[in-house]
Amino acid sequence: MAAPTMESTGSSTTSTQTVTIAKGLNMALRNAMERDPKVLVMGEDVGKLGGVFRITDGLQKDFGEHRVLDTPLAESGIIGTAIGLAMRGFRPVCEIQFDGFIFPGFDQIVSQLSKMHYRSQGKVKVPVVIRVPFGGGIGAVEHHSESPESLFAHVAGLKVVSCSNPVDAYWMLQQAIDCDDPVLFFEPKRRYWEKGRLDPEAEHLPMVSSAVLRTGTDVTVATYGPMVKTCMDAATAAEEDGNDIEVIDLRSLSPLDLGPVAESVRRTGRLVVVSESPSESSVTSEVATRVQQECFYSLEAPVLRVNGFDTPYPPSKLEEGYLPDLDRVLDAVDRSLAY
Amino acid sequence: MSPEHWTRPSRPDERDRIADTAVPAATSATPTREQVIAGLRATSEGGADLVQLLTPEGQRVSHPDFDIDITDEQLRGMYRDMVLVRRADREGNALQRQGQLGIWVPLLGQEAAQIGAGRALRPQDMAFPSYREHGVAWCRGIDPTELLGIFRGTDHGSWDPNETGMGLYTIVIGNQCVNATGYAMGQKFEGKVGNSGDDAAANEATMVFFGDGATSQGDVHEGMVWASVYDAPVVFFCQNNQWAISEPTERQSRVPLYERAKGYGFPGIRVDGNDVLASLAVSRWAMNEARQGNGPLLIEAFTYRMDAHTTSDDATRYRMGDELEAWKLKDPIERLRVHLLREGIADQDFLDGVETEADELAARFRQFCVDMPDPPPERIFSAAYAEESPVVAAQREDYLDYLSGFADSGHDTEGSVR
Numbered sequence: 001m002a003a004p005t006m007e008s009t010g011s012s013t014t015s016t017q018t019v020t021i022a023k024g025l026n027m028a029l030r031n032a033m034e035r036d037p038k039v040l041v042m043g044e045d046v047g048k049l050g051g052v053f054r055i056t057d058g059l060q061k062d063f064g065e066h067r068v069l070d071t072p073l074a075e076s077g078i079i080g081t082a083i084g085l086a087m088r089g090f091r092p093v094c095e096i097q098f099d100g101f102i103f104p105g106f107d108q109i110v111s112q113l114s115k116m117h118y119r120s121q122g123k124v125k126v127p128v129v130i131r132v133p134f135g136g137g138i139g140a141v142e143h144h145s146e147s148p149e150s151l152f153a154h155v156a157g158l159k160v161v162s163c164s165n166p167v168d169a170y171w172m173l174q175q176a177i178d179c180d181d182p183v184l185f186f187e188p189k190r191r192y193w194e195k196g197r198l199d200p201e202a203e204h205l206p207m208v209s210s211a212v213l214r215t216g217t218d219v220t221v222a223t224y225g226p227m228v229k230t231c232m233d234a235a236t237a238a239e240e241d242g243n244d245i246e247v248i249d250l251r252s253l254s255p256l257d258l259g260p261v262a263e264s265v266r267r268t269g270r271l272v273v274v275s276e277s278p279s280e281s282s283v284t285s286e287v288a289t290r291v292q293q294e295c296f297y298s299l300e301a302p303v304l305r306v307n308g309f310d311t312p313y314p315p316s317k318l319e320e321g322y323l324p325d326l327d328r329v330l331d332a333v334d335r336s337l338a339y
Numbered sequence: 340m341s342p343e344h345w346t347r348p349s350r351p352d353e354r355d356r357i358a359d360t361a362v363p364a365a366t367s368a369t370p371t372r373e374q375v376i377a378g379l380r381a382t383s384e385g386g387a388d389l390v391q392l393l394t395p396e397g398q399r400v401s402h403p404d405f406d407i408d409i410t411d412e413q414l415r416g417m418y419r420d421m422v423l424v425r426r427a428d429r430e431g432n433a434l435q436r437q438g439q440l441g442i443w444v445p446l447l448g449q450e451a452a453q454i455g456a457g458r459a460l461r462p463q464d465m466a467f468p469s470y471r472e473h474g475v476a477w478c479r480g481i482d483p484t485e486l487l488g489i490f491r492g493t494d495h496g497s498w499d500p501n502e503t504g505m506g507l508y509t510i511v512i513g514n515q516c517v518n519a520t521g522y523a524m525g526q527k528f529e530g531k532v533g534n535s536g537d538d539a540a541a542n543e544a545t546m547v548f549f550g551d552g553a554t555s556q557g558d559v560h561e562g563m564v565w566a567s568v569y570d571a572p573v574v575f576f577c578q579n580n581q582w583a584i585s586e587p588t589e590r591q592s593r594v595p596l597y598e599r600a601k602g603y604g605f606p607g608i609r610v611d612g613n614d615v616l617a618s619l620a621v622s623r624w625a626m627n628e629a630r631q632g633n634g635p636l637l638i639e640a641f642t643y644r645m646d647a648h649t650t651s652d653d654a655t656r657y658r659m660g661d662e663l664e665a666w667k668l669k670d671p672i673e674r675l676r677v678h679l680l681r682e683g684i685a686d687q688d689f690l691d692g693v694e695t696e697a698d699e700l701a702a703r704f705r706q707f708c709v710d711m712p713d714p715p716p717e718r719i720f721s722a723a724y725a726e727e728s729p730v731v732a733a734q735r736e737d738y739l740d741y742l743s744g745f746a747d748s749g750h751d752t753e754g755s756v757r
Contacts, residue, residue: 066528071565072561072564072565072568074561074564074565076517076557076558076561077517077520077558077561077562077564077565079517080514080516080517080518080520080521080558080561080562081517081518081520081521081524081565082521083517083518083521084467084517084518084519084520084521084522084523084524084525085521085522085524085525085528086521087500087506087518087521087522087525088521088522088525088526088529089525090525090528104557107511107514107558108514108517108558111511111514112509112511112514112518115495117722117723117724117725118495118722118723119495119496119507120495120496120499120500120507120722121494121721121722122722122725123499123500123501124500124501124507125725127725156723156731157723157724159724179725179726180725180726181724181725181726208729254730255728255729255730256730257729
């Protein structure tokens with residue numbers, strides 16, 4: 001296995017630069033568009049404005065209105081026309097403005113995008129990427145803080161990934177665009193401005209792979225997206241209590257790469273799975289189920305989960321309580337160790 | 340019942356009102372003269388703007404905007420198209436009744452709409468169908484046997500959309516309208532639209548097929564919005580066959596469907612969908628406009644679903660037999676047959692030859708169907724992803740292992756003929 005991304009950023013070369021996740025995504029889009037004239041960016045306000053989070057900033061100016069499309073406000077239209085464009089040989093990268101706005105496009109994603117390759121037995125490929133800023137913690141109104149990734153991980157025919165740092169943002173988005181399968185690309189919106197060291201010439205992981213970000217011996221914590229930072233912080237804090245936590249960034253949610261998780265759990269005997277989304281029938285359920293199947297005799301404690309609650313996303317004055325934080329992660333770690 | 344508001348022939352609840360206008364109620368399978376007239380009015384009063392070039396009696400009539408140059412050979416060809424497609428369609432119904440197909444979706448009555456539209460397409464054009472477009476498929480060179488897998492349950496569509504210029508059948512109502520618009524945007528982005536001179540012959544456009552029921556779907560609306568703001572070379576071809584399973588067109592719309600185009604800012608034409616000449620003429624015009632960069636456009640083909648929605652449907656629960664009888668008098672094939680004979684374009688030998696060919700097609704269609712093997716179990720897992728998923732690969736391996744455990748007990752894991 002290649003070196004984990006976060007650790008590899010230590011090897012500084014002349015090409016290394018400090019970038020935010022937002023910048024990493026922007027650079028990835030620019031690279032992909034320069035490499036392949038069939039790559040299109042489309043979505044609401046992605047052109048002149050550069051997107052409400054400025055991820056597509058400057059692209060329309062440099063690539064033109066036919067490659068960076070300010071679309072009508074219709075998500076089914078965005079996904080549906082992207083499918084038609086993909087059938088024509090384009091590689092559209094759609095931006096859904098906020099997680100909670102993807103549902104008008106849900107029908108096209110589930111009924112057409114995910115099934116076209118299977119229906120045609122490979123005669124039609126639909127290499128569409130759907131970028132979704134997701135998750136809470138930004139003090140927003142309803143529909144702007146959701147974590148719907150499990151809904152898509154449940155749909156056969158889709159790949160679902162999430163980046164947690166600028167290096168993955170840069171590489172995984174380009175890998176998603178190169179992928180011949182449709183990819184739901186979940187971006188941790190509250191971490192858009194987190195910085196990291198990016199070396200565009202360094203080794204990098206394949207898109208469908210999980211990464212051990214921090215090795216440890218006592219408890220394994222598996223997570224993804226915006227919760228990676230929370231869990232890394234928790235691991236640092238746990239050191240004070242003498243607990244050595246291994247943190248794994250799942251990165252790909254469908255398919256899951258559980259090899260490194262299972263390998264870790266066989267050493268630690270304990271697993272805590274963390275995400276912001278509601279817990280029922282979620283990515284964390286899938287991880288828990290499969291790890292207990294694969295590591296049954298290694299487990300010293302039941303697999304525990306730390307999630308958002310199984311309620312609609314609360315008003316923002318309550319979101320601090322809803323979102324897993326350092327203390328809730330550490331509480332689960334303690335409970336696991338107490339078994 | 341002003342012409343502007345006429346959208347379909349009479350229904351039982353209108354019978355009293357029709358009686359008031361001196362058209363007697365249906366009493367038998369044979370329509371009265373008044374019913375015939377009422378039936379004719381159903382098409383000719385499909386709106387003052389209804390385009391018709393061949394009357395139900397097979398009379399060639401002219402239209403100021405949509406006349407058509409067509410050779411006798413082309414006329415005979417379209418007759419043959421319609422007869423063969425109808426024959427395959429009837430055989431599909433029969434095969435379902437005999438248990439050879441799980442379901443069949445009849446096109447009976449819509450042959451003229453589909454053959455007229457299908458014959459207006461060029462090889463480089465793209466068609467996006469719903470699931471009743473057997474006539475369009477025929478025009479795209481897709482053999483009727485290639486439709487069978489969908490209805491026998493052996494595949495979800497067997498033809499190659501790239502090779503045939505026709506997408507796979509789309510079952511979720513209206514979905515294909517945004518897909519088609521996206522494809523047409525791609526044609527435009529690639530510079531395949533609006534070229535002149537030597538390049539004009541290579542211009543492309545897209546035609547998307549949907550029904551009166553689909554017009555209520557958001558995706559049809561979004562497709563039309565997108566097509567209009569991107570000037571996409573797409574022709575929206577709506578077959579208004581009067582019924583969305585049990586719901587009449589007026590459950591979908593207050594206005595004649597073709598008039599909706601006005602709201603999107605592009606032309607809408609209502610054509611007699613049982614008149615293959617008119618359907619061809621209007622479709623040719625519309626596709627040419629789209630190829631030249633003047634798209635999008637909407638065509639409403641005013642026609643009638645002469646059979647049930649599918650073989651699982653019972654149309655007698657929601658519509659009266661006399662309505663069907665009235666529409667039988669406007670049969671798309673019969674009016675062309677009369678025209679061909681009357682004008683001496685075809686003789687009885689030609690018609691007999693087409694019948695023989697239809698018999699042969701039906702026999703071949705049937706034989707192909709009953710000979711179709713069931714797909715092997717590993718087909719469940721094939722091509723779910725372009726890049727194989729480790730999850731699916733593991734499931735396939737486990738399942739095939741599991742099945743192999745039955746090998747000694749007589750379970751056949753290979754494909755077997757039903």
